[in-house]
Every structure is written in structure tokens, then in C-alpha cells.
Amino acid sequence: MSDPTAEPPLERSEIAWRKSSYSGPHGNCVELARLSGDCIGVRNSRDPQGxxxxCTRAEFAALVRDIKSGCFDSLML
Incomplete structure (x- = not known):
């Protein structure tokens, strides 16, 4: 049964996507958006219809924290 107090899902055209100010001129980066409820959306800026x-805000915060702390540095070798 659905939660009657839950926000309805946003239509794709209603989502305000944000790109990092560090993005290069070629558009090869990710974009983030706050979605309905507690969700964050991540997409490829080169494929906006893809x-x-x-993920939840807590999951995204954990990912950013782990990236900043170097948890994934071994993947770059």
C-alpha cells in the first residue's frame, strides 16, 4: 500500500539538474538532482535522457565522505 503522505514522483521535465563547477567544456561529467522524497538522482550529462x-541522501553523503577520505583511491591505480 502506498503512503498517502508521500510526495508524488517528479516528471523528468520538472527535475533541476546541477553540474559541478569543475566540469570541463566537453560535458563529460555527472549531474545531480534532488528528486521526490529523500532521493538524489545521478545521471551522465552526455545522455540526459538515459x-x-x-540513492537516498544518507547513501549519497556516505559516498561523498568515502571519496573524500580516499576509500576509492586504489581504483585509480
Whole structure:
């Protein structure tokens, strides 16, 4: 049963996507958006009609924290 107090899902055209100010001129980066409820959307800026990865705000915060702390540095070798 659905939650009657939950926000309705946003239509794709209603989503305000944000790109990092560090993005290069070639548009090869990710974009983020706040979606309905507690969700964050992540998409490829080169494919705006493509798939959207979704996660909760807490999951996204954990990912950013782990990136900043170097947890994924071994993947760059």
C-alpha cells in the first residue's frame, strides 16, 4: 500500500539538474538532482535522457565522505 503522505514522483521535465563547477567544456561529467522524497538522482550529462541512478541522501553523503577520505583511491591505480 502506498503512503498517502508521500510526495508524488517528479516528471523528468520538472527535475533541476546541477553540474559541478569543475566540469570541463566537453560535458563529460555527472549531474545531480534532488528528486521526490529523500532521493538524489545521478545521471551522465552526455545522455540526459538515459538512466538515472538513485540513492537516498544518507547513501549519497556516505559516498561523498568515502571519496573524500580516499576509500576509492586504489581504483585509480
Amino acid at each position: 538512466s538515472v541512478l538513485t
